[in-house]
Amino acid sequence: VDFGETLPDANVLKAAADALVNYSGELAGAAQAWQPTEAEAFTALVVMIPTMNEYFNSWRASRFISGEAATQRDFVAISR
Structure with missing residues (x-):
């Protein structure tokens, strides 16, 4: 077997x-x-904004937003 x-x-x-x-x-x-403290919330923002910025830039350039004029072809294929 x-x-x-x-x-x-x-x-x-x-x-x-x-x-x-x-x-x-x-x-x-x-x-x-x-219940997050202000320090925890601030740290989360500082750490996550650069990560989310890359994600949203990729999304904005994807065909879901830009349609046929899209330059981003891998938005749906990248694991995040």
Whole structure:
């Protein structure tokens, strides 16, 4: 029997699904409870603006905005 020719162990899949539900719930609860400080908000802006600037420049030059005159051909293909 080669890889891909059998079904995965159902217990492993169930454990993975249970862990995903558990960790997702913990993350959602922590996100709801978090109150960022001014310093955290400022730091997030300082760190993310250069990243988002590149993203929006790429989007602005894409065919979604510029239509047929677009110069950006890889907007949908770049993982961000």
